[in-house]
C-alpha cells in the first residue's frame with residue numbers, strides 16, 4: 684500500500700466526539716499517522732506480521748493504520764470508554780479482524796504484559812494538563828511491554844537543544860535522552876513532524892495550532 688493511499692483511508696477514521704481536555708484527547712492527523720506508520724513499516728519492518736500495542740489509542744487512528752499495514756495483531760489501550768466505542772465503530776466500518784482493544788489506565792498496567800509485544804507505538808498525552816511526566820510514564824511502561832522497539836511522538840520543545848535534525852540522525856541530548864541513557868536504551872529521532880492540531884477546545888483561539896513533534900525509535 685502506498686503512503687498516500689494509507690493517508691486517504693485514515694481520513695475516514697472518526698475522531699473524538701467530545702474530546703476530554705484532561706486526557707489530552709487530540710487525534711493524530713491522518714498525514715502524520717501515515718508518515719509515522721509508513722516509516723515504521725518500510726524502514727524498520729516493525730509492523731507486518733508483528734504483535735503491536737498502541738498505548739493511549741483513542742479512536743484508533745494508529746491502530747487502524749497498523750492493522751491496514753498487515754500487523755499480525757494490534758491491541759489498543761485507552762482509559763476512556765467513549766473513545767473506545769468510537770474505535771470499535773471504526774474497526775467495524777473497515778472490517779478489520781486483526782485488532783483488539785483493552786480499556787485500562789496505561790500507568791497501572793502490570794508486569795503481566797511484560798515483553799508481550801514486538802512493537803509498541805504511541806502518541807501519548809504530552810503531560811501538559813496537570814499530568815506532568817505522563818509521556819515518560821507511558822514510555823516506561825511501553826519499554827517493559829515491547830520486545831523489539833517502541834515508537835513514540837514527543838514534543839520537540841521537550842529538547843533542551845533545539846537544533847534541527849541533521850541528515851545522519853544525530854542523537855540529541857535532551858530530557859528523554861537522559862532517561863534513555865539511565866534505562867540503557869538506544870534512542871534515535873527518526874523524523875521531525877509538524878502536528879497541526881485542530882481547534883477542538885474552547886480556549887483555542889486559532890483554527891489550528893502547529894506543534895513540532897519528534898518521532899523517536901527506542902530499540903531494545
Ligand SMILES: C[S@@+](CC[C@H](N)C(=O)[O-])C[C@H]1O[C@@H](n2cnc3c(N)ncnc32)[C@H](O)[C@@H]1O
Nearest residue numbers: 706709710711739740741744761762788789806
Ligand atoms: C494524544 S491522544 C492520542 C490518541 C490516539 N492515539 C491518536 O493517535 O489519535 C492521547 C490518548 O491517551 C489517552 N489517555 C490519557 N491518559 C491515559 C491513561 N492514563 N491510560 C490510558 N489512556 C490514556 C486519552 O484518552 C487519549 O485517547
